[in-house]
Structures are given as C-alpha cells and as structure tokens.
Amino acid sequence: MNRDVTVREVANREFVGVSESDDLLETVELLAAEGSDTALVMQGAEPVGILTHHDILGLLADEGGVGGVAVGDTMQSTVPTIESQATAEEAADRMAAEGIRRLVVTDGGETLGTLTEHDLFATRPLASNGPETGQAHPAGEAETALAADAGTGVESETGDGFEEQSICEGCGTLTGDLVGFNGQLLCGDCRDI
Numbered sequence: 392m393n394r395d396v397t398v399r400e401v402a403n404r405e406f407v408g409v410s411e412s413d414d415l416l417e418t419v420e421l422l423a424a425e426g427s428d429t430a431l432v433m434q435g436a437e438p439v440g441i442l443t444h445h446d447i448l449g450l451l452a453d454e455g456g457v458g459g460v461a462v463g464d465t466m467q468s469t470v471p472t473i474e475s476q477a478t479a480e481e482a483a484d485r486m487a488a489e490g491i492r493r494l495v496v497t498d499g500g501e502t503l504g505t506l507t508e509h510d511l512f513a514t515r516p517l518a519s520n521g522p523e524t525g526q527a528h529p530a531g532e533a534e535t536a537l538a539a540d541a542g543t544g545v546e547s548e549t550g551d552g553f554e555e556q557s558i559c560e561g562c563g564t565l566t567g568d569l570v571g572f573n574g575q576l577l578c579g580d581c582r583d584i
Contacts, residue, residue, distance in 0.1 A: 402496040447465065557576065
C-alpha cells in the first residue's frame with residue numbers, strides 16, 4: 392500500500408444520497424440505475440445513516456419485499472467516518488480492525504464522499520515479477536498479480552496483515568481467505584453458493 396496516499400486522493404466523491412423518509416423501493420431502483428451498492432442517508436449535509444445492498448437483502452430475506460418500507464427503517468444508523476487527511480493505510484487498518492467495507496470521508500464535518508475496499512486496493516503498488524527482474528507487471532495484469540500475491544500467504548513487510556488480503560472476484564469482499572475456484576479467486580461465502 393502506498394503509505395503517502397491520503398483518503399482524500401482515493402475517495403469516491405460521487406455518492407447516492409437519500410433521506411430517511413424516502414421509499415426503499417425507489418431507493419433500490421436509484422441504486423441500480425447508478426450502479427451503486429451503497430446510499431448515504433443524509434439529513435441536510437450531515438450523514439445520519441448508511442444503506443447497503445446487504446441491508447436490503449436482509450430485509451428481503453426477513454420480510455419478503457421492500458414495498459411500503461422507508462429507508463430509515465432499514466438503514467444502519469452508525470456512520471463510520473474518516474477525515475480526508477488520514478492516510479490510505481490508516482483507513483485500511485480501521486476497516487480491517489472494525490470489519491467494515493466502507494467509510495464516509497469527511498473534511499471538517501463536511502461529507503466529501505465514500506471510501507471502499509476497492510478504492511484502497513487501487514493504492515497498492517504493483518508487485519514485481521520477481522526479485523531478479525525488479526520490473527512491474529503490465530497494467531492489465533496488476534489485479535491478477537496482486538490477487539496471486541495475496542493467495543501465497545507470505546507475510547507483508549509491515550506485518551500488519553492488511554497486505555495479505557485481496558478482493559474476492561465474486562462479491563468484491565476484501566479478505567485473506569481466497570481460494571481458486573472455477574477459474575476465479577473466491578472467498579468462503581462465494582465458494583459455498
């Protein structure tokens with residue numbers, strides 16, 4: 392991970408914002424149209440909740456539908472935030488320690504955007520082809536090379552464990568438990584499907 396990169400540099404400044412009173416079905420349609428799996432629940436300029444695709448799927452499993460339900464009835468009311476001046480490494484450590492997949496990036500109380508595991512993954516330097524060559528992988532092979540490195544179980548130089556993790560090709564989860572399955576690197580949950 393590039394230790395000099397700040398959260399501000401890698402955060403996604405475009406996010407879906409909704410209110411607690413918005414209809415959940417309309418919010419699901421908006422998320423689908425925007426290609427997003429997360430909505431920030433805003434009260435004015437302040438985030439008061441977060442709604443993820445996991446929350447919506449949980450409601451579907453429990454209730455069988457989302458009709459007539461408001462966003463506020465389904466959202467998580469805890470909003471994990473991080474200041475924009477924090478480093479990507481600090482954000483990664485926090486996500487790993489708290490078992491969360493996203494943070495809301497703020498600057499003096501103002502919401503700037505969101506930061507996900509995928510955003511942090513992009514800050515990792517390219518792995519080398521080997522100790523002898525010292526050459527970086529071509530850009531098209533970067534994700535494959537990083538995923539392969541993560542699957543080796545080799546301890547990172549810093550020893551903090553985050554560098555041993557990679558992204559599941561099935562669900563996008565950051566995990567250290569990837570195994571090759573049907574031509575993809577998958578986590579335990581995706582292998583069980």
